[in-house]
Amino acid sequence: MYDVVVIGAGPAGSMAAKTAAEFGLEVLLVEKRQEIGTPVRCAEGISKENIERFFEVDKKWIAAEVTGAKIYAPDKTEVVMSEEIAGNEVGYVLERKIFDRHVARLAAKAGAEVYVKTAAVDFERRDGKVRVKLRKLGEEWEVETKILIGADGVESKIGRKAGIIKTLKMSEVESCAQYLMTGLDIDENYTYFYLGREVAPGGYAWIFPKGNGSANVGIGVLPKMAEKTAKEYLDAFIEREGIEGKIVEVVAGAVPVYGEIETAVADNIMLAGDAAYHADPITGGGIANALSAGYYAGKVAAEAVEKNNFSAEFLRKYDELWKNDFGKKLRRNKKLQEKFLEMEDETINKLAASISGKNLKEMSVRAIVTELLKAHPRLLWDLKDLFI
Secondary structure (H helix, E strand, C coil): CCEEEEECCCHHHHHHHHHHCCCCCCCCECCCCCCCCCCCCCCCCEEEHHHHHHCCCCHHHHHEECCCEEECCCCEEEEEEEEHHHHCCCEECHHHHHHHHHHHHHHHHHEEEEEEEEEEEEEEEECCCEEEEEEEEEEEEEEEEEEEEEECCCCHHHHCCCCCCCCCCCCCCEEEEEEEECCCCCCCCCEEEEECCCCCCEEEEEEEEEEEEEEEEEEEEEECCCCCCCHHHHHHHHHHHCCCCEEEEEEEEEEECCCCCCCEECCEEEEEEHCCCCCCCCCCHHHHHHHHHHHHHHHHHHHHHHHHHCCCCHHHHHHHHHHHHHHHHHHHHHHHHHHHHHHHHHHHHHHHHHHCCCCCCCCCHHHHHHHHHHHHHHHHHHHHHHHH
């Protein structure tokens, strides 16, 4: 019998387990893979502010520290966010294999039990609690819990069976492919973003340096707009840009770009991270929101146990917390994403040219769009209330 069972030991799940255990709850953290942190499914970037909010930074899980970003329009117009104006949206490129294990270890240190290579097969609510069927190496058994936290990714079995989320449409999920490459000749002080329908329809390509001439080189495309696979677009991007290096690792996955869901709870259940579609619809970034959501889920779980109330109505305190933190940003950026999907490359070139060379005070979607609104009020007028 547990107070909390968490499915998925990514940033959201491990943070939820850590927080709940620190509040004195009996916690079980379950991960289906044999190694926490693998395979890496994202570009691994996060702002300094968002990581330092929860952790004392350890250089062991910082692959690189960047001081700026460069964004390239389809016609190669360059928008540069330099060191003195970069703000907090750039900062660290994590070594997720090390970072994810670090957070899981902190959960274990706080008192959580951690099972790897263990799959959650099924669950059912019974007598106000949840019975979870687990499987490891062919052996099946059941555990009982007061609260089940689904941090099991974009295809969350927990969320779908609970009726909280549905299967995503082709316009609500990005298909991504990424190579870890070595032997690259790049300025490692910057992250790089490439836009354009030919390059990455409905998404963008990226280069995130990881030190010593290595980098994550990846791409995300919207399936409803794409004519090829994400990997084919990535290979074409690498050839077009003349990127020379050796591929030492290949990963692929999906990122939800749904925006804000109405609720991430049901009776006895909360969802966090990609399972709750918490990734940013514009950038696809999800680590920061996952950490916040995991923290709030653990905190509300502790309150629920104290009050002995595990109803959806009570657990909506969790909804209030994550929505007040980053929910508005998810709503805003989904509308912005839909606006940009309507634009032809020529329009994006025009927008980029209007802010190229300008001194942006911060590196954020909000700062960029605010400058674009000043330069092209008619084009973006319907978004003004979201950003100004």
